[in-house]
Amino acid sequence: MSLSAFLRSRYGRGFASRAEIEAHHDAAFRRFRAKVMPRSPFYRDMTGLPLAQLPRMNKARLMEEFSAINTCGIDRDQAIQIALSAETSRDFSPLIGDISVGLSTGTSGQRGLFLATSGERRLWAAIMLGRYWPQLWRRQRVAFFMRADNALYRSMSNLLVRFEFFDLLAPFDEHLPRLAALDPTVLVAPAQVLAVLAREHIAGRIALSPRRIISVAETLSPDDAALIRHAFGIGADQVYQATEGVLAMTCSRGQLHLNERWLRIDRDVIDPATGAFCPIIHDFTRKSLPILNYRLDDVLIPDPTPCACGCASQHIARIEGREDDILWWESAQGPRLITSEAIRTTIACLPQKLRDYGIVQRGKALHIWLDGAETGAENALREQLLNLGSRLKCRPPEFVFHTGSPPEIGAKRRRIRVEKGPHIDEFRA
Template sequence: MRIAIRAETSRDFRPLIGDVSVGLSTGTSGQRGLFLATPRERRLWAAIMLGRYWPELWRRQRIAFFMRADNALYRGLSNPLVRFAFFDLLAPLDAQMPRLAELAPSVLIAPARVLAMLAERQAAGRIRLAPRRVISVAETLSPEDAALIEAAFGLRVDQVYQATEGVLAMTCHAGSLHLNERWLRIDREVIDPATGAFCPIIHDFTRESLPILNYRLNDVLIPDPRPCPCGCASQRLARIEGREDDMLWWAAAAGPRMVPSEAIRTAIACLPQSLRDYRIIQRGRVLHLWLDGAAPGAEAALRASLAALAGQMGAVLPELAFHAGLPPETDAKRRRIRVEPAALPPAAHP
């Protein structure tokens, strides 16, 4: 932990413990996770990633990787056929654009919010990138961000769902997200029988540096029961719903009902005019809503849509409180829909 924290402070991520790489997660679950990997584990991870996402085997690749921290695990992607470049999320984004342009990446990997920011610059003509793969990591990829990124780069966005506990899911060639059951045993604790939503319980028998056995995550995953056109037998996911402690639960006669974030996003997508951004935060019995750039009538339309949603679910709509702008955020990962302690005031940016 001391080596990992020192690397975070100095931004020098080369030090190892012997030949074991050390890193920290972003800690959005409330506890920073320590990530270790031996040389064998780093080679295996690189083989899985390159085997799945290498655009064209006969061409050299240039990978631009935007993350909060570098790690020997990621540098393991480098080989005579791959040029790997780390871009620090803690550095100003615009200051890194000349180096990104010089790299001209064939593979662009970044959290969803960073990909969206790059897509905005691409659409405005401020950068001109032509990647052959765009991969979203570290954050839940929302439909809004996916549409923006795909329109800007003309590519489907792939996803890698990776946590401190390893690579948990990846998109297949057909674009579906599958659990990584080729390498992990993943059991389920179902928390909402109506949707099949479950928290995964991880067993990884390939790890030697950091055993992961019978480890329950608080991520909520929604299964897709349909077979995938790719033929993969691993569980297909409809989506990653978010963290368990960020699920919206509304009161109902038969007990609390989980409100899928997809239903909230659909209601927002149907508003009279597209928003610049939004946040939905439940604090106790009050649902706070920020609609940045909303058109007149958007609040009334969303109120009606949410009331209809509550009616369909047989639930009671919480008290709604609308605010201007967007709330301040201290989380390293953007979470548009979340739950916070009721005592926090609904402050907003001016």
């Protein structure tokens, strides 16, 4: 299966129609309910149910039912101890038999577990290498920046691929000499790390010449994408991967598509005007820890136009962020979703220059930090945001301007976010 997955990922034409995708999913689910669900104590009595009638899952429920859901007989507490020990020691090699265990915090900070058998690791590596290996006839050197290593990631290593892990919890400056010595042909890192490396490269503090750059773990903003292209002369591909699986990848034209070859992804639409939805995942390749009817709180914006690559898998305009971090402004019809793309575009179109910005919605107040802004930027931005509200037929929150550097927004720094709290719930209600 790994070889066929590699060839399909690299040379496959993709799905020609939505009907072809649906037929593929129906066949995959028939196999899954016959061969995998009976091995799960949690699902073995549900094999006759349609997908939509299976229990709705999220990270909290998956963790609660972990011992019963997985098909490997692995106890949740044992898995947590192994994962926590690896996080503390930074030694990510221990396995349970041939099964790797990983710990995820995600953007919500809520702890989650994932499992991967040797077969699942080979399949993942085949898909990734098939899609993103730059030149088959050359040995590749992969630099992988991530919070935690895992046997899943190391499964990319082979005679033709040298894989090196760079721990994001270690001092960043210590990585630069080893990174320069590796001189990676493939650079894989979160978007913010890629942006930092791009600045280091432009400043001449490190010289890199990757043939492929892959952004993972967080949303790649247009600003960071432009900076990366300017620094290295190539654009960054995107892999949208969560604990629950690889949800989307960029195609040969650089457009993001849902990974409908390996997953069925249904939609919980939260904004009919834009089609914005939270994905509901059914993974028919995950045999160790079945992922079925699993709702993520990420918000995706679909692109209704067909992609020039010819694949019918859903084309995604962008990953907007987590559901809890979406801006909502008041309108006559109730709260209206305001995309971060609309805010970024408004700021990018200002005639005045600024070094950086940060925007935090706190209930009905929008706090705006402008760092290094030229004279008149505050008034200009106020006017443009009011114009944006008028065009979208909604009422912006009160604007509260601040000077200086924007606040740090967690490990995955986002320039635009919503601050959690009761005031947001009251506003959304």
